[in-house]
Amino acid sequence: MRLNTLQPAEGAREDRKRVGRGIGSGLGKTCGRGHKGSFARSGKGKIKAGFEGGQMPMYMRLPKIGFRSKSAKDTAEVLLYQLDKLEAGEIDLAKLRAAKLIPTTAKQAKIVVKGELTKAFVLKGLLATAGAKAAIEAAGGKVEE
Structure with a gap:
């Protein structure tokens, strides 16, 4: 083994996606984001934990029971x-x-x-x-x- 022959393990490093570089790249036009919707927009792809698409979420539907003192x-x-x-x-x-x-x-x-x-x-x-x-x-x- 020599310093000039060192290289990362197979599959350890992945090339970054070059999006928006034409049809032939496979990531042209919509750049792998699909059409419209919140995930297609910049900075809007986050949904709060427990969000159920506007339906009353589970944590609000279930009854609250008891009390736990912080002290x-x-x-x-x-x-x-x-x-x-x-x-x-x-x-x-x-x-x-x-x-x-x-x-x-x-x-x-x-x-x-x-x-x-x-x-x-x-x-x-x-x-x-x-x-x-x-x-x-x-x-x-x-x-x-």
């Missing part, structure tokens, strides 16, 4: 029994991240009732459900916002 992915849930595995004392977002109870992307955390709580915790800057708040206070802790 739900920012809030992580922590269960009481998971909280109980930590050392008693002050708990904040940073401590929950360090204990890997919530993902690093979470902007806030909410304590939810599930399981028992035996230690006294002081929650700082965390959300808690009414039941979780009652369980934390019953165990001798408190929730500060």
Whole structure:
């Protein structure tokens, strides 16, 4: 193999279409665009995704169901029994991240009732459900916002 013998693989490079160069080229007159219509015009060959030729599109015909909160992915849930595995004392977002109870992307955390709580915790800057708040206070802790 030598530098002067190098060439691209067979079929890797294709000659560009020379349109509008007479009947004999096969791409004369309409230049492969057919007759009239939006695809025959310059800059008009784009149709929006989901367009059905003026018919009411599928995404508008189907009913819309439910609601997806955009902030739900920012809030992580922590269960009481998971909280109980930590050392008693002050708990904040940073401590929950360090204990890997919530993902690093979470902007806030909410304590939810599930399981028992035996230690006294002081929650700082965390959300808690009414039941979780009652369980934390019953165990001798408190929730500060």
